[in-house]
Amino acid sequence: MKSIILVGYMCTGKTTVGKALAKSMGLRFYDLDWYIEDRFHKRIADIFAEKGEEGFRDIEYRLLREAAEFEDIVLSCGGGTPCFFDNMEYMNRTGITLFLKADPETIITHYHISHTVRPLLAGKNDEELKTFITQQLQNRSPFYEQAQYTIDVNVLDSYDKISIIVSQIQQILNLENGKMEN
Numbered sequence: 370m371k372s373i374i375l376v377g378y379m380c381t382g383k384t385t386v387g388k389a390l391a392k393s394m395g396l397r398f399y400d401l402d403w404y405i406e407d408r409f410h411k412r413i414a415d416i417f418a419e420k421g422e423e424g425f426r427d428i429e430y431r432l433l434r435e436a437a438e439f440e441d442i443v444l445s446c447g448g449g450t451p452c453f454f455d456n457m458e459y460m461n462r463t464g465i466t467l468f469l470k471a472d473p474e475t476i477i478t479h480y481h482i483s484h485t486v487r488p489l490l491a492g493k494n495d496e497e498l499k500t501f502i503t504q505q506l507q508n509r510s511p512f513y514e515q516a517q518y519t520i521d522v523n524v525l526d527s528y529d530k531i532s533i534i535v536s537q538i539q540q541i542l543n544l545e546n547g548k549m550e551n
């Protein structure tokens with residue numbers, strides 16, 4: 370089975386949904402940032418600090434092409450992954466791509482409950498976050514929208530809602546499997 374690839378902005382729940390989806394489907398779960406951190410024995414924030422964003426994007430490019438080739442996996446990408454090089458085109462060729470779509474308000478709420486350090490958002494107050502995220506979402510949306518499916522995750526305001534998103538995705542994947550069998 371092709372890899373199932375989740376894309377979308379930071380804090381839209383790619384990792385949380387990806388893990389739950391993989392578990393419910395008996396697939397292995399990979400998070401591209403974790404894969405990079407394991408390989409480099411470094412946190413993403415430290416890679417950004419040492420190599421700059423450009424260095425990070427080169428690494429991300431290379432390791433995406435390893436991880437997405439695995440079979441029977443759910444892969445969550447970083448928020449910027451689809452927006453550099455031909456990554457989005459590559460993901461569409463290699464896997465089944467799903468865009469988890471959320472508004473800036475939802476993203477900010479998730480950001481405040483997340484423990485992950487995100488170099489692009491760190492140190493900003495709520496007003497700065499809103500301006501930055503709104504602008505960056507506008508720039509990035511044309512890439513995210515190239516995904517084969519879009520899932521609205523604004524309902525994700527608590528952990529018990531994850532199952533709603535997971536069943537929506539499963540329905541899509543069942544249809545996708547039906548298409549492949551016919």
Ligand code: S3P
Nearest residue numbers: 378379380402447448449487488
């Ligand atoms: C980034 C998103 C992060 C991580 C890095 C850059 C981005 O991943 O790859 O901090 O450019 O949006 P998450 O989307 O998992 O936070």
